[in-house]
Amino acid sequence: MSVDLVVVGLGYVGLPLLARAVESGVTAAGFDISAEVVSGLNAGRSHVTDVPDSAVAEMTSAGFRATADPAVIAEAETVVLCVPTGLSADGAPDLGAVRCAARTVGERLRRHMLVVLESTSYPGTTEEVVLPILESASGLTAGEDFHLVYSPERIDPGNERFGVRDTPKIVSGITPLCAKFGVAFYGRFIDSLVLSRGTREAEMAKLLENTYRYVNIALVNEVAMFCHRAGIDVWDVLHCAGTKPFGFAPFHPGPGVGGHCIPVDPIYLETMAERTGFSFRTLAASREVNARMPGHVVERAEGLLRERGAPVAGARVLLLGVSYKPDVADTRETPARPVARGLLAAGAQVVYHDPGVVGFEVDGRELPAVSSPEEALRSADLAVLLQDHACYDPVRLVGSRCLLLDTRGELSGENVRHL
Ligand SMILES: NC(=O)c1ccc[n+]([C@@H]2O[C@H](COP(=O)([O-])OP(=O)(O)OC[C@H]3O[C@@H](n4cnc5c(N)ncnc54)[C@H](O)[C@@H]3O)[C@@H](O)[C@H]2O)c1
Known part of the structure; x- marks a missing residue:
């Protein structure tokens, strides 16, 4: 049996890509090394x-199946790698999953297959890391026997405005013909494609997009810390500056940056540059600035408690929302963790509420969760x-009369203090 597409790595990137492709009539299967992910999907559960x-x-009724058996790769016309590119224990880029997936694909590579890397990584990864592994594992030559493409994923979890279909997709190939095959493949289910000059330009474009966010978030975070010291309302500053119809893109301060991309990708760029x-x-x-933010939140919390005559040691502190961005359940690299760590170290009794997060560990210790924020606000x-x-709901939060430290500029009231 053959399928149009096999996606390797069925996570936040691989699964939405599959859903969109299958919706457009692409026949597909998914391969993942996690038995839990595979059995969940085959039982109809999305993670x-x-x-x-x-x-x-819907995917399943269109013939999709997930498997932990790499043999499925040999059935594909196109294989797309959506595996993680995180950091190793010492904080350096970790291409272990990319190398492993490339080997797995290379051992099953057939002539005329199209192989695409979507994982974010530094310029040169496709041609210097993936290509040699595919060639040595298969005995085939990239650009001649099979096509090799880099097309960075741009998914924004929780974004209700833009999805896989209507986010323009950058496509690049190691040869012009490879790029052409890439365009033909993605053109089946994505509205707008952007051809880049080569794989390095596409790899760099992805790093630029996320680094742009990282640097601008650092800028507003530093502005927020300065404004607090100078007695200036940073949220009003942002509101005013944001009315300029050109030349200013608004970013907002917060407790720090989190997730699998924004804090991680600049390290890929920095390491490669070094x-x-x-x-x-x-x-x-x-x-340095972004890493300082969780400590700044802890200091602000301690200061507010002191003002109220309640020492932080023994104080009951409720954290509202511990995921790294709104309306997702993902807690990877979330700044809520260092905030909780700092408050616990100061002796506070910390609990959290988050509708999507079941179980939140801080240094191997499970933070107590509350199911009703309203009830917890009464005793915090x-x-x-x-x-x-x-x-x-801002009205209900503020109406609780509990002292609130708002790191997002969402609330207003006598009991509210802003970052
Ligand atoms: N999550 C995002 O918002 C986002 C956005 C744009 C780009 N990216 C990039 O996309 C890539 C994937 O990220 P993600 O968030 O989907 O990761 P994820 O952790 O959600 O999913 C990755 C999946 O790959 C599987 N996997 C790991 N090694 C494997 C292997 N050798 N073979 C087969 N499967 C394997 C894991 O079990 C997991 O299910 C990363 O490079 C990331 O930086 C992520």
Whole structure:
């Protein structure tokens, strides 16, 4: 049996891509090394917020199946790698999953197959890391026997405006013909494609997009810390500056950056630049500022409790929203963790509420969860709004009369203090 597409890595990127492709009539299967992910999907359960169970059911009825057996790769016309590119224990880029997946694909590679890397990584990954593994595992030659493409994923979990279909997709190939095959493939289910000059330009474009966010978030975070010191209302500053119809893109301060991409991707860029003897000074400065934010939130919380005559040791602090962005359940690299760590270290009794997060560990210790924020607000000495999930009704939060530290600029009232 053959299928148009096999996606390797069925996570936040791979699953929405599959859902969109299958919806457009592409026949597909998914391969993942996680037995839990595979059995969940085959039982109709999605583990990705943006793909509801109903979409998995539709995919399944269109013939989709997930498997932990790599033999499925040999059935594909096109294989797309959507595996993680995180950091190793010492904080360096970790291409272990990309290398492993490339080997798995290479061992099953057939002539004329199209292989696409979508994982975010530094320029050169497709041609210097993936290509040699595919060639040595298969004995075939890239660009002649099979096609090799890099097309960075741009998914924005929780974004209700833009999805896989209507987010323009950058496509690049190791040869012009490879790129052409890439365009033909993605053109089946994505509205707008952007051809880049080569794979390095496409890899760099993805890193630029996320680094742009990282640096600008650092800028507003530093502005927020300065404004607090100078007695200036940063949220009003942002409101005013944001009215300029050109030349200003608004970013908002917060308790720090989180997720699998924004805090991680600049490290890929910095590491690669260092190898060439280039020092990215804006990245180093941005990392320092963003890393300071959770500590700033803890200091603000301690200061507010002191003002109320309640020492932080023993104070009951409720954290509202511990995921790294609104309306997702993902807690990877979330700044809520260092905030909780800092408050616990100061002796506070910390609990959290988050509608999507079941179980939140801080240094191997499970933080107690509350199911009703309203009830918890009644007994808390301080609540810290870390994530502005849609379920948090400002009127009800403020109406609780609990002292609130709002790190998102969402609330107003006598009992509210802003970051
Ligand atoms: N999550 C996002 O918002 C986002 C957005 C744009 C780009 N990206 C990039 O896309 C890539 C994937 O990210 P993600 O968030 O989907 O990761 P994820 O952790 O949600 O999913 C990755 C999946 O790959 C599987 N996997 C790991 N190694 C494997 C292997 N060798 N073979 C087969 N499966 C394997 C894992 O079990 C997991 O299910 C990363 O490079 C990431 O930086 C992510």
